[in-house]
Amino acid sequence: MERWKLNLAVLWLGNFLVMAGMTMITPFLSLYLQQDLGVIGEHEIGVWAGLIFAANFVTSFFFQPLWGKLSDRYGRKVMLLRSGFGMSIVMVLMGFAATPLHLLLLRMANGIISGYSPAAVSLVSASTPKEKIGFAMGTLQSGGTAGTILGPLIGGLMADTFGFRPIFYITGSLMFVASVLSWLLVRERFDRAAARVAPQASLASGLRQLAAIRQLPALFSVTFLIQFAMLSPMALIPIYVQHLHGTTENLAFWAGFVGSVTGFSNMISAPLLGRVSDRKGATRVLVYSLLGAGLLFIPQAFVANVGQLLVCRFLLGCFVGGLIPTVNALIRRHTPDDKVSMAFGFNSSAVALGNMAGPVIGGALSGYIGIEGLFLISAAALLGTSLWARSSLVNGTPAATSGP
Known part of the structure; x- marks a missing residue:
């Protein structure tokens, strides 16, 4: 090999x-x-x-x-x-x-x-x-x-x-x-001697240059809001499943199934939505995916059993498959060729920030509004983000002149 x-x-x-x-x-x-x-x-x-x-x-x-x-x-x-x-x-x-x-x-x-x-x-x-x-x-x-x-x-x-x-x-x-x-x-082939004397790039100056491209701060913010909305109710789903299931028998399995089913539909839909974005535009797919995901959080607050929750989570994954891939495609489109890796690095920080804020704020609010309220907050966040993405990203001119 x-x-x-x-x-x-x-x-x-x-x-x-x-x-x-x-x-x-x-x-x-x-x-x-x-x-x-x-x-x-x-x-x-x-x-x-x-x-x-x-x-x-x-x-x-x-x-x-x-x-x-x-x-x-x-x-x-x-x-x-x-x-x-x-x-x-x-x-x-x-x-x-x-x-x-x-x-x-x-x-x-x-x-x-x-x-x-x-x-x-x-x-x-x-x-x-x-x-x-x-x-x-x-x-x-x-x-x-x-x-x-x-x-x-x-x-x-x-x-x-x-x-x-x-x-x-x-x-x-x-x-x-x-x-x-x-x-x-x-x-790994790595020249340590050359690496020690190589100049270190400044992250601060790179961030200032990228922030000057108006679409990129919006995309980083969209990434944060997607992660926040998806993860704010995640830690409490096992307790929600326990309420819906009504027994402790196979409880961990059902909680894991509910947590995984979104990923399965995500894997199916992501390549299909990627092809659609090539034909219709990544911004359009991102906006409609945000709308669909936001709407599908609403019925999760009102389901009566685990089966209904599984259906909602599966359909949610179909729209989630059009979120992060299209954000990445748009970041590549609007970023100059010599700043692509740095742009994706800052977008990864936005992912981590959303991963941090979502569970903490969701856990704190759960005692007052329950997980049902968290589903509705996630819905509002994604629906609002869809409107913001449309207003921030339409009519954008690509910054990069070449690339994949």
Whole structure:
């Protein structure tokens, strides 16, 4: 096997395991707090679940630029292994948490250490022939997407089979195996001497240049609002499923199924909506996808059983498939060729910020308006964002003169 293909295969597996491990706790986090860590009361559970879910993204938001700079100086593989081995240890320790505070601190540590996926992207892009870059990036991304989608479902199945704590031990072990494979099989050509003397680009000056392109701040804001709306009710869905299901039998499975079904329809719809955006325009697809997603949050507040919730979540995923891909396409369209990577970097920060704010604010509000109210807030946010996207992005002139 060619070297770049072997790198890609190993890092695809690593990306899948890391993202699955990060999302595997989603379907049972609130149940873990309730049954193993002794948190009592829906409001208390909601607040702790929101804080713990967001903690990883908070510290990751602040530390990712540091790891990026260090990878440019010392190599991507070093950062890859640092993140993989570090997260495997932290994940195992989560299974020994005795209080919600322990779990919160470990999630914060996990965010500090994280960075496997960005390092994998950099390493694959540096080792792949130029004519194969698109295929390699798409394949690597599919590993992370598959892990994000299947993680909640796998976590729910494992929780029903083994209980909550063993999942952390199993997940940490799988991350460790992925890191060992990366250590033994992945190769990187990296000139450390040249890297040490290379000038460091200023993020502040780059941000000022990108902010001058009026569409880009709007797109970064749209990314934030999408993540905020999607994640604000996420931590409380297991409790909602418990109310609808009416029994604890197979509860973790159903919670995981509800969490994953949106991802399955997302995978189906994203390529189809991508083709439509090529013909009709990415802005139009983004606006209609925001409208559809916003409208489909409304019935989730009024469902009577888990089956109805599953249908709503599946249909929601059909529209979600047109959100982030079209935002990325529009960012590429409006960004000069020499600033593309930086623009996507700032957009990733917007994703992390939405991931942070959504669960925290959702958890805080849940005690007053319930998860039903969170669904309605998400609907209002996406519907409002659709109007803003239309007014901000129409009649935009592409800034880049060449590119894919």
